[in-house]
Amino acid sequence: MNESSILLTCQDSNNEECALTCVGLEECQKCECAVVDTHTGPWGGAMDVIMCLLPIAFLLAVTLKPKPLPTTQSLPMAALLMFLIRLMYLGSDPILTAGSVISGLHEALSPLTIMFGAILLFETMEATLCMPFMMREMKGLTKGHAVAELMLLFAFAYMVEGASGFGTPVALGAPMLVSLGYPKFESVVTLLLMNTFATVWGAAGTPIWFGFGSLDLTEDDFVDIANKGAVALVIAAILLLPTLVLTKVCPRKTLQQNAPFLALSMMSVLLPTLGLSFVSYEFPSLLGGMVGCILTAILIQFRVGMKDIPHEEDETGRHHPMGIGTTSDDHSILTDQRSHKNAKATQDSTKQHDVEEGQGSVLNKEISSISNVSLSRRDVTASGDGDDDSNVQSQQFKPALEVTEEMDNATVDELPASHAAIETFLGPRKQIGEGYIKEVFGRTFPLWGTVLLLIVTRVPQIGIKQQLTRLEPNFSIHFGTYGTFKLSASLVLQLQNILNYPNLNWKYELLYIPFLVPFGLVSLVTMLLYRRDLQSSPTAILKTVTGRLAKPAIALMGALVLVQLIINEGPSSPAEIIGEVLSGALQGGWVAFVPFVGALGSFFSGSTTISNLTFGNIHFIAAKSIGTSTTGLLALQAAGASAGNGICLNNIISACAVVGLNIGEGKIIAKTFIPVFCFCLIAMVVMLAFFLRF
Secondary structure: OOHHHEEEEEOOOOOOOHHHHOOHHHHHHHOOEEEEEOOOOOOOHHHHHHHHHHHHHHHHHHHHOOOOOOHHHHHHHHHHHHHHHHHHOOOOOHHHHHHHHHHHHHHOHHHHHHHHHHHHHHHHHHHOOHHHHHHHHHHHHHOOOHHHHHHHHHHHHHHHHHHOOOOHHHHHHHHHHHHOOOOHHHHHHHHHHHHOOOOOOOHHHHHHHOOOHHHOOOHHHHHHHHHHHHHHHHHHHHHHHHHHHHHHOOOHHHHHHOHHHHHHHHHHHHHHHHHHOOOOOOOHHHHHHHHHHHHHHHHHHOOOOOOOOOHHHOOOOOOOOOOOOOOOHHHOOOOOOOOOOOOOOOOOOOOOEEOOOOOOEEOOOOOOOOOOOEOOOOOOOOOOOOOOHHHHHHHOOOOOOEOOOOOOOOOOOOOOHHHHHHHHHHOOOOOHHHOHHHHHHHHOHHHHHHHHHHHHHHOHHHOHHHHHOOOOOEEEEEOHHHOEEEEEOOOEEEEEOHHHOOOOOEEEEOOOOEOOEOHHHHHHHHHHHOHHHOOOOHHHHHHHHHHHHHHHHHHHHHHHHHHHHHHOOHHHOHHHHHHHHHHHHHHHHHHHHHHHHHHHHHHHHOOHHHHHHHHHHHHHHHHHHHOOOHHHHHHHHHHHHHHHHHHOHHHHHHHHHHHOOOOOHHHHHHHHHHHHHHHHHHHHHHHHHHOOOO
C-alpha cells in the first residue's frame, strides 16, 4: 500500500508514537494501534456519499414497492452490495472488509439470543395459563370500559417492551386488543403506534448499550442519551397519544369525557419513566410500565376520572368485551367469519394438529369438559403478496381461547364461550380471602421475576454485574488467521484480532446478555411452578420459539454484516464519509434529518437497536463536525428510531400474522405514517429547544 494512503493510529494517548515504532501483532496490541487505510472513492466526496448510501437506497426501493422483497433477502443483498462498494469503489483493506463480515455474523448472536429468551418467556406464560389469567383479570377490572382497557394495555405493552423488546409488545398486544373485541386492523395500527413511545430503551436498554456500544461512550453518556431521549419521548406521547393514537380505536368524544383519567394514567407511566431515565438507561420503560400498570389499575378500580359509557353510546365498533373481534368493514378487509358457540360438556377429545406447515403449530390438549378448545395462540404467518384477501379463509386466525360449539344466537347476557373456557381451566375468580393475592402473585411471577433479576444483575452497586462480565481469568485458543478465541470464568466469549486485523474484536457476555438470565431462568421456574397447567410440552414450546427465529436470524445476520461494513473502520468507512461530507455541507441543518434517518433504520431493519448500530456512528461524527452535543444528537437518533417502529415492516408482518389479518403492509403504513412523522418533528423541536447548541 502506498505510504500516502496509510494512516497509523494509536488509541493510547500516553504513547501515541508507538504506532510508528511497534513491530508485529503483539506489540500493536499492547499499545492498541492499528493500520487504517484512508482511501476514498476516485470520483469525489459527493459521489462517495451516493455510493455509500446506495445499499440503503436499495433497501428502500425493494421494501416500498407493491410486492416488497422480504428482509431475509433484502438485507443480505444490501450487505453484499456494501461489501462490493467497499472493495471496488472505496478500495478498502480486503482483510478489514472480510473481517467485518465475520464480525457482523458473530454480532448477530446478541440480538438473536435476546429474542429467543423473550419469545420463550411469553410462550411459557401462555402455555402455563399465566397470560390467560392476566387477560381475565384485565377484563374483570375494566368491565368493558374502552379508555380503561386501552390505557391498561398501553402500560402493559410499555412494560413488555422494557422486558423483551424486538416487537414483542406488538405481537402480544395486538391479539390482546382483538380478544377485547376491537377490530383487527385498528388493533394492529394502535399497538404499532403505542410501541413507538417505549423503544428508546428496548429490552433492558439494548438499543443504547448495544446500539451505541461501538462509539467509545461511557456509562454516564449512555444515561445522558436515555434522559434526553426520554424528554422528547414524554412530550411526544403527551401530544400524540390522545390525539393520533387512541383515536384509531376510540371516539374522540369518549376520550374527552374521560380526560382526567386519561391524563392521570398517562402520567403514571411517563413520569416514572422520565424520572428513572436520569439514573438508568436499562429500566425506564420496564419499571415505568410496571408502575403505570399498578397505578392505572388503582385508578380503574376506584373509577378515578372515569365516566361510564352506556352501551348505546359505545362507538368503538367492538363486539362483546369478552368476545373475539373481527376486522372492520370500513377497510375492505375480509372479515374472519366465525360462529360464536356455547361451551358444553362432552367426552370427545381433541387432536394435535399443525397450522400451516413451517409457520407454527398448536398443541391442542385433550379436555374432557370443553370440546375443541385450544389454549395456545396460533402463530400463522400470512403468505402471498398481502393484498389478496382471498387467502384469508385458509389462514384464519385462531383466538387464544377457541370454542367451536354453536352460539350464533348468543346475547350479551349469555356467558361468552371464551370466558367459559377460561373458567374451566383456571377455575372461578377467587376472593381476597380465598387466596386471590397468592394467585395473582404466582401468575404474574414471569413479569416481576424478570424485572427483579434484571435489577439485581444490572445495578453496579450490588456487585453481580461485575462478576457476570469479568474477562479474567480465561483460557484462549488460537484459530490461525481466523482469530484468537477466549472464554472467561464468567462465560464471556471473545474473538480477538479477526483475520489478524488489530483490534477487530467480538465479545458476547453469556450470563449478562438478557438471555439465560433472566428470560431462560424465569421460563424454567414458571414451567416447574405450573407444570400441571402446561398446555404445550417444553419441547413444543422450544420448537415454536426456534421456528419463529428462523427467518429473523437470516435478516439479522444480513443487517449486522451491513452495519459492520458501514462502521468499520477509520476515515474510509462509509459512516465516516457520510457523516463528514453531509454534516460539512449541511452544518446545523443536519439535525433536521437525524430523527428521520433513525426512523428509516427501524423501517428496514425492524429494530431500534439495529437502527442505532447502523447510523449511530454517522451522527457521532456529524456531532463533532458541527460542534454540538454528541449525546443530544444520538438521543435524537434513538427517538427517531423509536418512532420508526410504527412503520417497521417486521412488526407489521408479525402483528398481522398473529391476529390473522391478511393485508398489504402499505395500508398499515398509510395509517401510521402521520403519527410517526409528527413524532420525529416533535423530537427534533425538543432537542433543538433544550439540548442542541451550535
